[in-house]
Amino acid sequence: MIAYLQHLSYWDWLALGTLLLILEVFGAGGYLLWIGIAAASVGVLTYLFPALPWALQFVLFGLLSVLTAVFWWQRQRAGSKVSAQPGLNQRGSELIGRTFVLHEAIIGGRGKIRAGDSLWLVIGADLPVGSEVRVTGQDGVLLKVEPL
Known part of the structure; x- marks a missing residue:
């Protein structure tokens, strides 16, 4: 297993990102989208820097996953503002x-x-x-x- 981890290629990260994006289609509410994007980003970085150590790849994946999840959470909170028409869609x-x-x-x-x-x-x-x-x-x- 450690031998596999030491030789991770960008294809592995792109495959993980694709798998997460496919799972997002089944209704994860947007969270797997951002983690999939983080995996794809690590894949691109691994393509650009093939000598990137596997431990650093996982650290980058973790950091990008947390950053994108926080970005998504803040975006969701910003979108839930109090309506100017509080009775809208409350017939009666x-x-x-x-x-x-x-x-x-x-x-x-x-x-x-x-x-x-x-x-x-x-x-x-x-x-x-x-x-x-x-x-x-x-x-x-x-x-x-x-x-x-």
């Missing part, structure tokens, strides 16, 4: 605080309101059709209402 949250007329009576704690061109299920105190209600919250697809 824009209805909180608005008032509506009951489309179907609330019986047994459930009824319906019409908001725009949609009917929404509501939960709250029993009320007859035509009562005005205010949306106070949301529980999944159910809107919580209270009488005005």
Whole structure:
């Protein structure tokens, strides 16, 4: 084994990089991509400097793997900024605080309101059709209402 390690060529590093990139295709979330790039980089360095000792090759691979992983981690954190539109893709949250007329009576704690061109299920105190209600919250697809 030690004889193999002492004679690592750039093909070995490029093969490792290719294997890691293939594994990345199966859904590693970006981490094997950067480690594969580090292995390919060591392969290029080994091609340019064929007398590079095997121990230094592994040290370079470790350092480049850590540096690229840190780069990826920082890039991921920078991409997760707070949205300027916090209610985006949260259908129903824009209805909180608005008032509506009951489309179907609330019986047994459930009824319906019409908001725009949609009917929404509501939960709250029993009320007859035509009562005005205010949306106070949301529980999944159910809107919580209270009488005005």
